[in-house]
Amino acid sequence: MWRNYLTVAVNALAKNRAYSIINLLGLAIGMAACLLILVFIRYETSYDRWLPRGEDTYQFQTWMPNPRDGAPYMLQMSSYITAERLKKDFPQVEAVSYVLGGTPSILRQGQVSTAEDYLTADNDFLAVVDLPILRGSKNALNAPDTAVLTRSEAIRQFGTDDVVGRTLSLIQKGKTYDYRVNAVLQDLPKNSHLRINAVVRRDFGSYFTQEPEFLTCWQCQSGWVYARLKPGTDAAALNAQLPAWEKRNIPDENLAGTRYNAGDDTDWALVPVADVHLGVAQAGSMAPGNDHRSIVTFAIIAVLILLMAVVNFTNLATARAGQRAREVALRKVLGATRRQLIVQFVGESLLIAAIAVAIALALGELLVRPFAAFLGADLRFSYFGADGMLWPALALMLIVGVAGGLYPAFFLSRFQPASVLKANKSSTETPGTGMLRNMLVVAQFAISIGLIICTAIVYGQTVYARSVDPGYQRDHLLQVGNMSRYQLIGRGEQIAERMKRVPGVVAVGRTDIGVATQNTNTTGVLVPGNPQPVALGRYRVDHDFRDAMGLQLVAGRWFDPARPMDDQTLSFPEDPAEVRALVARGANVVVNEYAARKLGAADPAAALGKTFRMALGEQYGDVPITVVGVVRDSRFRSVREPLEPIVFIGSREGPSTMVIRYDGDPAAVRAAVEREWRAAASDVPFEGKFSEAIIEDLYDAEEKRAQIFAGFAVLAVVIACLGLFGLAAFTAERRTKEIGIRKVLGARTIDIVRLLVWQFSRPVLIANLIAWPVAWWAMRDWLNGFDTRMALTPVPFFLAGGVALGIAVVTIAGHAFKVARANPIRALRYE
Structure with a gap:
């Protein structure tokens, strides 16, 4: 019996090559994507589990x-x-x-x-x-x-x-x-x-x-x-x-x-x-971490793509099942029970799933290395052991085989032999199966459209993050670290002056907060009338920092080296007498617009002259601070991080970073700056990086996420189109006589094409109505994770819907055109 089942299954696959290829390709692609994502999820959740104890x-x-x-x-x-x-x-x-x-x-x-x-x-x-x-x-x-x-x-x-x-x-x-x-x-x-x-x-x-x-x-x-x-x-x-x-x-x-x-x-x-790697704390980490939401997102994508492959299988199986009506009727007449028929057809489904798993494993072997290189992860595609893929692959085969074959098996096994043989039918269609297939096609394209929307928004946010106005002039900036080394204490001004003489250098400034630096210095200050401390970022800068960074002054003035209260430079180690003198005279500071608002100013001009107290510790007391200038808000860090209210403190020595604004050839300027550095500070390594490269590194993870979404969206569309092409082929074949009659009665080729295209375009249009609100909700939640984000406009939604509809039409139109041009005599000859 089992040998007979296997023979029938192999013959059925060989007889319908197009059906077999479409099914195998769709299942194999979906399974391969699922296995690769499983490898990645296992890798992300394996961090530090290798540590003894x-x-x-x-x-x-x-x-x-x-x-x-x-x-x-x-x-x-x-x-x-x-x-x-x-x-x-x-x-x-x-x-x-x-x-x-x-x-x-x-x-x-x-x-x-x-x-x-x-x-x-x-x-x-x-x-x-x-x-x-x-x-x-x-x-x-x-x-x-x-x-x-x-x-x-x-x-x-x-x-x-x-x-x-x-x-x-x-x-x-x-x-x-x-x-x-x-x-x-x-x-x-x-x-x-x-x-x-x-x-x-x-x-x-x-x-x-x-x-x-x-x-x-x-x-x-x-x-x-x-x-x-x-x-x-x-x-x-x-x-x-x-x-x-x-x-x-x-x-x-x-x-x-x-x-x-x-x-x-x-x-x-x-x-x-x-x-730690997937924990809530990601700041101050040795290595970039990840979050559970990303892992869950990848898992959902894997399930959706696999679901699409199963939907393809079910759709094509129910469409093709009617062609086996006579076979089922004859088997029942010869004594086959419904249970035996169900076992036979589920077995055929498992055979297809097994072949697809073999192809998926081969694809996984081929793709895991480039996938790992792209993610910068040490992904391994092994078969045995705790992380082996053999058992997941077998489980996948059983789940897909049974899930994809169960409904077609029950559908096929309920044909009544008398009605089939009495009408001499070689094929039949059970009421309701056409609606089921349309619902499944809607689900497939809803997933595809949703992924396309997500891809467009993730990519759009990445571009927005790179291009949004940061509040300073981001281009033509060379950032040099290592200024806080002990060897350079007291030599910062001297090194900056040397850099100003380099050909092509326009301005040189020093700061504790450059482009995407990791250091964060937050302090609580007391504002008159507010009993609670106000948290402000406190960063040292020199008087040339504004010109070098390109900050925009919106009220008041910047630091003036000729004014003692504008300078809070302290010796190292600190001289108590020097600190007491600073406390006695007070200090002038420049704040950004956000800090001005937190200090209670209705507008930047109203912040000028405002005073507050900033602690220097129990030993020295508090420094009276006066605001003398307000600059435009600047985003020095990622758009994922909240904008920081900043107090800039004037200091001739101490800032950890040097920013150099330049004109001309970047490579030549960097080489000249490095030569000057080595001449002035030979005992400290040179660390210089262009702002463009820093920003590229800052948003590298976001860009990779956009590319991964794009890759899986393409896979989803490919799987959906494979299923749609198969359904169109079987539908056109089943409607051969109808098409022939329509042509005899005067229908043009374009009318036949329009008829078939419209039949399969309707589910895609309905899929948009389902995908749009779901994608809007998911992407709104994702965008809320950014402090500054792009507007969620209808453009990505219409774009995704148009792309999906266009791909569906192209997929169907070619086959429909071929069928519509066929000679009607061939379709009606047997009548």
């Missing part, structure tokens, strides 16, 4: 979900003091480590270079984060002035991975430290939130001798805190105790005579390392 390893994060003023801010970093107090107050914590980021300079054979992804940690780091050791031991950081390198970094620096016992020289905070390499780590896989080339051991107490406040500051989040909990510890119960822990530990501060406590607006949380 990862279930007991946590990152201590700083969350500000409901600040009294300003936008929510979820940070992966935490302050140094939290590590100390966490270990002291909770016996459930086995070990805690504080890790400091940064880019020290590597000193080798008299040459300096930038050290990327070098972490400075205490001696417990490897005891908390159990990284894989290739050479050496877990105790590698127990002694002072020791280091561990990854295998790749060891080869990069020394030409070999056999480096245990060698010396690595780094320039940190202006001093040269020699580290003994005690271990070599295996290169960390890409599916980790950790980005590490080396870890060096320092004693933070002595490391921050000149900045002792760093060790006790609860609001100085500049590093990461990792904790290893004792086995069996309930992390949720520990997190529930943290609010009380904050109250016990965080002291009150005096802000202009008003009590202020950092714990009032800030929460802390222990987050499993496996949840």
